[in-house]
Amino acid sequence: MNIEKIEELIKLMKQNQVNYMKYKDETVEVELDLKSTSNIVTTTPVNNVEESTPTSKQEEQLNTIEAEILGTFYLQDEETLQNPLVKVGDEVKEGQVVGYIESMKVLNEVISEYEGIVNDIQINHGDPVEYGQTIITLK
Numbered sequence: 390m391n392i393e394k395i396e397e398l399i400k401l402m403k404q405n406q407v408n409y410m411k412y413k414d415e416t417v418e419v420e421l422d423l424k425s426t427s428n429i430v431t432t433t434p435v436n437n438v439e440e441s442t443p444t445s446k447q448e449e450q451l452n453t454i455e456a457e458i459l460g461t462f463y464l465q466d467e468e469t470l471q472n473p474l475v476k477v478g479d480e481v482k483e484g485q486v487v488g489y490i491e492s493m494k495v496l497n498e499v500i501s502e503y504e505g506i507v508n509d510i511q512i513n514h515g516d517p518v519e520y521g522q523t524i525i526t527l528k
Contacts, residue, residue: 395419409519452503454525456518460492462499464514473514475525479507487525490518503527 464473488499505527
């Protein structure tokens, strides 16, 4: 993908008020985030992605739970709204509900696809999330 195509994508994103986009095919991976202050554009040839190695064993074992829809993230139980469903250090099982995303007045469960221990919660209770945004990292 050449720079002209990337500039064209940025222009289209601005015209349509899209803040984040990620594209991947057999040859290239492009991630555009217009909401960040620096407007960083990252492109990575796919064949080089597999060759890169993590700098530590801990990085190698991190899994992420990402937002599947955009909306407002809720970390607390939908019934009591008192205690968070998970916190840093908690053990999470595959298929466990770790939060909710409210979209169009409907609460959608955020379900872990991985088993592990909560390493970091990157979104605060009540914050907006976008599609593909990392919510929780597990180790």
